Amino acid sequence: MKLLEDRIVKDGKVLPGNVLKVDGFLNHRIDVNLLNDIGKEFARLYANQGVNKILTIEASGIGIACIAAQHFGCPVVFAKKSKTTNISSDFYCVDVESYTHKTTNKVIVSKEYLDENDRVLVIDDFLANGCALRGLCKLIKDAGATLVGCGIAIEKGFQPGGKAVRDLGIRVESLAVIKSMNSDDGTIVFG
C-alpha cells in the first residue's frame, strides 16, 4: 500500500536494533484518516470472505481494528494481556512471548466472545517475530472458530514471523513489508 509506505518513509524513524518507530501516526499518536485507508484496504483484500469478527490484541491494535471493523460491519474483540497467572475457565488463554520486553504474557479472550460461528480476521499493527499473531491464531483454533486470515499494517520481512505464520497455511496480508532498514542513514527498503 503505497500510501502507508510513503508515510513510513516520511514519518517513521529507524533506530538501532531493528526498531522502526512509527509512533507519530500509528501507535502513540494515531492518524485516524490513515487508519481509515488501512481499514478500507483490509476490507478490499478480505471482501466476500464472510468475516464476522475482528480479533486484535491490546493496546496498539485496537484503533486499527475498530476502524477496519466499520468497513466489515462487524464487532471487534481485543485479547487482553493478563497479569494474573490463575486464569478462570471462562477464558481461552495462550502464552505469548514479548520479543521487545523479553517477558511472557498470558493473553486471554472470554469464551463468550469467540466461538465456532465466528469467521475471524486477525488485525495488528506490526508483524515481526510473530509471537502475538501465532498466539491469536491459537486462541481462534481453541475456540473452534474459523480463521479467515491476518491483516497487518507493517511487517518486518527480515524477521521470521511472517514466514512462520504463512507456513502454517494462514493467509497473511501485510500492507507494508519492510525488506531492510538501516539506522545509520535511515533508509527503508520495501519488498
Add this chain to the structure above:
Amino acid sequence: MKLLEDRIVKDGKVLPGNVLKVDGFLNHRIDVNLLNDIGKEFARLYANQGVNKILTIEASGIGIACIAAQHFGCPVVFAKKSKTTNISSDFYCVDVESYTHKTTNKVIVSKEYLDENDRVLVIDDFLANGCALRGLCKLIKDAGATLVGCGIAIEKGFQPGGKAVRDLGIRVESLAVIKSMNSDDGTIVFG
C-alpha cells in the same frame, strides 16, 4: 444518551463490589456501531470548541477515541502505561493509581505529541474514582495545552471521580451516569 443507557441495561452485568461489566460491547468485545453513536454525541456536545486533538489512555479508551476522532477530524494520542520507573525527559509523566488493581502506574505521553497549540478533548470509557482522568488532565496542563473538556461513556455517579474533576473547573460530559446499581437484583438507576 438513551441508546447507551438501554444497552447497559440490556447487556451490562452488575457484580458485587460496585463492578459494572460491559465487556460485551465496550471493553472486550466492541460494538463499533455503538462507538460511532458515542463519537457522534461527543462531537455534538463539543462542537465549535476548536478541538484538534483527542487524548485517551490505553487500552479500552483507544477504540472510542479513534472512532470519535473521525467526527472531529483530528488525531488521537493515547497515553501509555509504562513499566519502567526511569522515564526519559522526552515524555510528560504522571503517577496514576489503579483503584481496581491497587497499583500505581506511570502514565506517559511523548512531548512530541502534546503541546501548547493543542485544544484537547479527553475521552475514556469509564469514570469512577477519576484517577486516570485527573492524570490525563495533568499531562495536558504540563504540556501547556488547552483542556477543552472530557467525554466519558459511563460515569459511576456514586463514586467521587466526576465531582473531583468538575470541582477543578473542568467540563465533563458523561453519556450515561449511573446513580446506583444493585448486584442482588441487577437493577441500574441512571441519574
